[in-house]
Amino acid sequence: MDTKTYVFGHTNPDTDSIASAISMANLQTKIGKYAESFRLGDLNKETKYALKTFDMEEPDFLSKLEDHSNVIMVDNNEFSQTVEGIENAHIQMVVDHHRLNLRTSEPVHCIAEPVGCASTILYKLYKQEEVSITPKIAGMMLSAIISDTLMFRSPTCTEQDKKTAEKLSKIAGIDLYQYGYKLLEAGTNISDYTPDQIICIDSKDFQHEDLKITISQINSSNLDDVFKIKKDLETAIEKRIQKENIDLFIFVVTDILEANSKVIVLGNRVDIFERAFHLQLIGNTTILKGVISRKKQILPAILEGIKQKIQI
Ligand SMILES: [Mn+2]
Structure with missing residues (x-):
């Protein structure tokens, strides 16, 4: 078996960073690679709500990369928003929907699209690899789209995001709007934060x-x-x-x-x-x-x- 690939989004992770990392690690595993998803910080309440709804585990926390680690960056490509040690890592792939601000010393497989959510791109990668999406993973990816596009109202939202969300809600077996507002509402509770x-x-x-x-x-x-x-x-x-x-x-x-x-x-x-x-x-x-x-x-x-x- 090849060495493990670390899959993660940005620091101060949001729902997309977690969902994209989980779904990318899952996709890699399904195509025979050894990959694991990580979080680069504490999860917010919205993300916790999504994980609980779809009965998924929190990814492990990653504080630092060993030199020459294999990594896949999702939902981020800026070194100022990622894990310590990234400079000496081997970046296998980047899947993102933010501005590009990446400089690497070797060629990198980079998939960047101006869509509303990294999970929307991930959905296409599943199709491309002909890997089916489980209801739980679909639920997480759907949560990411709802979160990133603020229920399709963000100017970043594209027709593709909306269509993908509709397909994912069917796979997950939930009502998109009913669940969506509950998810967003869960993220607004700041009462126990300093x-x-x-x-x-x-x-x-x-x-x-x-x-x-x-x-x-x-x-x-x-x-x-x-x-x-x-x-x-x-x-x-x-x-x-x-x-x-x-x-x-x-x-x-x-x-x-x-x-x-x-x-x-x-x-x-x-x-x-x-x-x-x-x-x-x-x-x-x-x-x-x-x-x-x-x-x-x-x-x-x-x-x-x-x-x-x-x-x-
Ligand atoms: Mn995102």
């Missing part, structure tokens, strides 16, 4: 030249509930900015019912955010109407904001 934890649940770091930008996002069905602890969240964000030398921290609270986001923006480069969205923050906050996607709406606007000259 402010420090809340800003880390789904936090992603982006290094752009000499700038360090962090965009952290949570879902909510009641924005007031989150913003009543705004002061505490700001304190937690300031602390993290100091500790990690972050230039711009954007905390995004996405309203899953209205499909808008309210943000808290801090750091010494909030000017980038204000330029990106052509607005001025009041009390470090603003509402972004119709903005729900970090990868397709917030990050591109920020990168554009960096390019523009300061206009005062």
Whole structure:
């Protein structure tokens, strides 16, 4: 038997990172390879809800890679969002739907598509390999699509995501919308998290030249509930900015019912955010109407904001 391949998504894993890792490891196993899925951090409540619903085990935690490990990266290709030791690993494959920001020393099998969810690409790989998807795996992949596209409302969502979700819901044997809203709702419960934890649940770091930008996002069905602890969240964000030398921290609270986001923006480069969205923050906050996607709406606007000259 060949050596084990480590399959994992990004740090601060979301439902897609876990579902894609599980389904990719399963696919590899079915085609005779030795692969295992891992998580690069604690799971959020939405993902736990999905795993419980479909009676699946949490993947083991992976803290560090040994040199020359074989890996498959899913739902991520940025080294700033992956496991320690990736520089000396052998990347066999990447399956992703984020911007490409990958530099390797050897050729890599890279499947990247601008769809709403990595699991949508995985579904096609199962078809390609003629491997059938079990109801449990289908349930996890479906959960990932619902989560990543916020029930098909994200601008990242494509017709392919929707069709794939419908097929997966039939395999899983569940009502897509009924289950979907329960899943999203399960992810909004932050009552037993500290402010420090809340800003880390789904936090992603982006290094752009000499700038360090962090965009952290949570879902909510009641924005007031989150913003009543705004002061505490700001304190937690300031602390993290100091500790990690972050230039711009954007905390995004996405309203899953209205499909808008309210943000808290801090750091010494909030000017980038204000330029990106052509607005001025009041009390470090603003509402972004119709903005729900970090990868397709917030990050591109920020990168554009960096390019523009300061206009005062
Ligand atoms: Mn994803």
